[in-house]
Amino acid sequence: xxQGMDGRNGPASDIARTRRRGRLGLFLxxxxxxxxxxxxxxxxxxxxxxxxxxxxxxxxxEAAAGRTWACQDRSLTGYPFRIELRCIALTLTRSDGxxxxxxxxxxxxxxxxxxxxxxxxxxxxAEQGALTGDASWSALQGSFHSASEGFxxxxxVVDVPKVSVAGAEPQPITVQxxxxxxxxxxxxxxxxxxxxxxxxxxxxxxxIPNLDAVTGSAAPVDASxxxxxxxxxxxxxxxxxxxxxxxWQAGGMLxxxxxxxxxxxxxxxxxxxxxxxxxxRPTGQIDLRAAxxxxxxxxxxxxxxxxxxxxxxxQLVGGLLGLGxxxxxxxxxxxxxxPPLKPLPPLKLVNGQVLFSxxxxxxxxxxxxx
Numbered sequence: 375x376x377q378g379m380d381g382r383n384g385p386a387s388d389i390a391r392t393r394r395r396g397r398l399g400l401f402l403x404x405x406x407x408x409x410x411x412x413x414x415x416x417x418x419x420x421x422x423x424x425x426x427x428x429x430x431x432x433x434x435x436e437a438a439a440g441r442t443w444a445c446q447d448r449s450l451t452g453y454p455f456r457i458e459l460r461c462i463a464l465t466l467t468r469s470d471g472x473x474x475x476x477x478x479x480x481x482x483x484x485x486x487x488x489x490x491x492x493x494x495x496x497x498x499x500a501e502q503g504a505l506t507g508d509a510s511w512s513a514l515q516g517s518f519h520s521a522s523e524g525f526x527x528x529x530x531v532v533d534v535p536k537v538s539v540a541g542a543e544p545q546p547i548t549v550q551x552x553x554x555x556x557x558x559x560x561x562x563x564x565x566x567x568x569x570x571x572x573x574x575x576x577x578x579x580x581x582i583p584n585l586d587a588v589t590g591s592a593a594p595v596d597a598s599x600x601x602x603x604x605x606x607x608x609x610x611x612x613x614x615x616x617x618x619x620x621x622w623q624a625g626g627m628l629x630x631x632x633x634x635x636x637x638x639x640x641x642x643x644x645x646x647x648x649x650x651x652x653x654x655r656p657t658g659q660i661d662l663r664a665a666x667x668x669x670x671x672x673x674x675x676x677x678x679x680x681x682x683x684x685x686x687x688x689q690l691v692g693g694l695l696g697l698g699x700x701x702x703x704x705x706x707x708x709x710x711x712x713p714p715l716k717p718l719p720p721l722k723l724v725n726g727q728v729l730f731s732x733x734x735x736x737x738x739x740x741x742x743x744x
Contacts (some may be wrong), residue, residue: 377451380399384688390391400570405543412663414454414679415453415454415741418453418454418484419522421457421484422450422453422457424627425450425457425459426450428430429459436611439612440468440469440613440634441466441467441468441611441612442466442467442468443464443465443466444463444465444466444467445459445461445463445464446461446463446464446465447460447461447462447465448461451455452481453486454484455483455484456481456482456483456484457481457482457484457586458479458480459479459480459481460477460478460479460480460482461477461478461479462477463475463476463477463478464478464494468612468613468647470502470503470613470614470615471500471501471502471503472500472501473498473499473500473501474498474499474500475494475496475498475499476494476495476496476497477494477495478492478493478494478495479492479493479494479547480492480738482685487521488519488521488732489517489518489537490517490518490519490520491515491516491517492515492516492517492518493513493514493515494514495514495515496509496510496511496514497509498510499509502614503541504541505539505540505541505542506539506540506541507537507538507539507540508537508538508540509535509536509537509538510535510536511532511533511534511535511536512534513531513532513533513534514529514530514532514533515530516528516529516530517529524560524565524607525559526559526560527558527559528556528558528559529555529556529557529558530554530555530556530557531536531553531554531555532553532554532555533552533553534550534551534552534553535549535550535551535554536548536549536550537549537550545584547584548582548583548584549580549581549582550580550581551577551578551579551580551581552578552579552580552594553576553577553578553579554575554576554577554578555574555575555576556573556574556575556576557573557574558571558572558574559571559572559740560572561602564604565607568604568605569604569605569606569607569608569624570602570603570604570605570606571602571603571607572600572601572602573599573600573601573602573603574598574599575597575598575599575601576597576598576599577595577596577597577598578596579594579595579596580594580595580596580597581594582595584638586668588668589637589640589667589670590600591637591638591640593637593638593640594637595635595636595637595640596632596634596635596636596637597633597634597635597636598632598634599630599631599632599633599634599727600631600632600633601628601629601630601631601633602628602629602631603626603627603628603629604623604625604626604627604629605621605624605626605627606621606626608621608624608626609621614744616742618650618654618743618744619654619744621650622649622654625649626649627647627648627649627658628647628648628649628658629647630644630645630646630647630648630660631645632644632645633645637663638666640664640665640666640667640670641664641665641666641667641715642662642663642664642667642714643662643663643664643715643738644660644661644662644721645660645661645692645719646658646659646660646721647659648660648662648723650743651725653725653742653744654742654744655723655725655726655740655741655742655743656723657723657724657725658722658723659720659721659722659723660720660722660723661716661720662718662719662720662721663715663716663718664715664716664718665713665714665715665716666713672705703731719731719732723740725741726739726740726741726742727739728740741744
């Protein structure tokens, strides 16, 4: 009875031990959570440090190769679940030019490090020889899915892009659109064999004054392009002439699977192949189908035969090819799509000339790219 009364071995002692275990059980989840948070925090700071080290090492390698990158006011944040790189300005300087990009953010999730998301407020400014380019937008976002060797997908989405290029011949270039999308991925069937990369580009409601002057129409342009770039894996971040030379030496080619342009009643579809010749000029053939471009053909022919005669010849050629608005339909077209597309003579790029129907287009020369 004495032992039971003093609480050492009796029911009271058992109750006390049970209460202590109960209180400890209440705190165990919080202790475990604190340990988990401490471990996760340590892992995050380790990953952050490794990321910063790898970034510095890459920039050093690039500088040694003649490409100087700079991230102004660089910061690495994003705790606890991501790594977020911010630059007030991102610049690249190399022997053949430079570019500068405004406030930019790059993000990777800790649990999905191969997927990188990025966005930029812009603007973008580039200098390449005699050319100076500027671009701005209302929103720019993109993603990059990396792989052990290369990448699996690149996407870029831009709202209200505005681009101008000064120093271009024969006159400066300006383009302003409503929406732009660019997607690229390794070709599933050809990436391993010839380093082919598939590219899709879409541009909606674009105003292009240089094109307006040629087509005689101020209607906006809707454009889409599906193309495959062979030997794309040899292209790096070096000077443009050097990278193009590597691509040409490797036998690179631009395969246009489908190019579509719609400008008011004028529509053109094209496909073909373009490479570089010995003088580094584009060479190849582009097959065309079109509707509503009789005036454009008249303008091209008019340069060769004189304005009045050329206009008559152009109308005649357009009528024979069925390219006018009122041309008879040889096939049914979807409602509201206008006249059906008709085959045109191919465009051939030969020795710096652009041949249409076997004749060079006057006053048009294709210069070497480098």
